[in-house]
Amino acid sequence: MPFDRPALVLAAHKSIRRGSKSFAAASRLFDRTTRERVWLLYAWCRACDDIADEQDHGGASIPGGLDPDSRLATIRTLTELAIAGEATGSPAFDALGVLMRETPVTPAMVEDVLAGFALDAAEWRPRSEADMLRYCYHVAGAVGVMMAAVMGVPADDEDTLDRACDLGLAFQLANIVRDVWEDDANGRCYLPVEWLAEADIPPGEVTKPHYRHALVPLIARACAMARGYEASARVGAGRLAFRQRWAVLSAAGIYGGIASEVERLGAHAWDHRARVSTARKLAFIAGAFIDAQRSAPLAEKPVPSRRELAAMGR
Known part of the structure; x- marks a missing residue:
């Protein structure tokens, strides 16, 4: 079924400007075709x-009266229609339909992202480090794989897709360490139970003031993991076209800056939500421009692999 692509792109651009100013700014570094496709992917996510x-765009609540399983069913139904090329009645889901026809995005890639929403619907929490990485894979690493496909990376280029996944994992680890307090307020904790037990932090007590100092080494551990995944991702970024490489390296720097800021603040990291200033973002973008003209340093791919993470829980 033909779609009004310009209208979908316009709606997607409005969505990304409302939902993520940083991502919207970084997307300007892409060439026009890639930029529009990135917006379409963002709109669906x-x-x-x-x-x-x-x-509404991660902000104001819009009570719908549906339980989590019903909301997941809605997401799946609309997504399946989009994959089939049918009109969904939603510009954001129609955007996915357009992407499926313009890029190497596969239904399996989409399914791996949907699995993350299933974990949240089940109120699933990580017990081990591998569990945490599995969650990071489905909510961010799998999106990184889709993003690489949007940039034209073939579905059979496993190593580059692995590296794109690694960038998503780095991003999500940064989100986890930044949002410990916010997640706790919503009854969630994405740090592994085993890590908390090792630090003698009881379940549900992670944000108690007297456990802040015990939490700091766990945050440092997660940040070190994020740096390893980011280093791996930079290798994959080196295989992209220049403007794509510049945009990806800019985003890597900005998200890495968030994790670094949380780590630097230590026990005070959650007094206020850690942010990267506009000046620092511009510095990261400028630095990425220089890095994009150089050969990426070699870096080993962390374990477990993308395939192993995707297979967990099946």
Whole structure:
């Protein structure tokens, strides 16, 4: 079925400007075709998040009266229609339909992202480090794989897709360490139970003031993991076209900056939400421009692999 692509692109651009100013700014570094496709992918991801959380662009609540399983079913139904090329009645889901026809994005890639919403619907929490990485894979690493496909990376280029996944994992680890307090307020904790037990932090007590100092080494551990995944991702970024490489390295620097800021602040990291200033973002973008003209340093791929993470829980 033909879609009004310009209208979908316009709606997607409005969505990304509302939902993520940093991502919207970074997307300007892409060539026009890639930029529009990135917006279309963002629109679908954002719509899924909003349905799952009953929010408007991650902000104000929009009570829908549906339980988590019903919200997940809605996401799946609309996504399946989009994959089939059918009109969904939602610009964000129609955007996915357009992407499926313009890029190497596969239904399996989409399914791996949907699995993350299933974990949240089940109120699943990580017990081990591998569990945490599995969650990071489905909510961010799998999106990184889709992003690489949007940039034209073939579905059979396993190593580059692995590296794109690694960048998503680095991003999500940064989100986890930044949002410990916010997640706790919503009854969630994405740090592994085993890590908390090793630090003698009881379940549900992670944000108690007297456990802040015990939490700091766990945050440092997660940040070190994020740096390893980011280093791996930079190798894959080196295989992209220049403007794509510049945009990806800019985003890597900005998200890495968030994790570094949380780590630097130590026990005070959650007094206020850690952010990267506009000046620092511009510095990261400028640095990425220089890095994009150099050969990426070699870096080993962390374990477990993308395939192993995807297979967990099946």
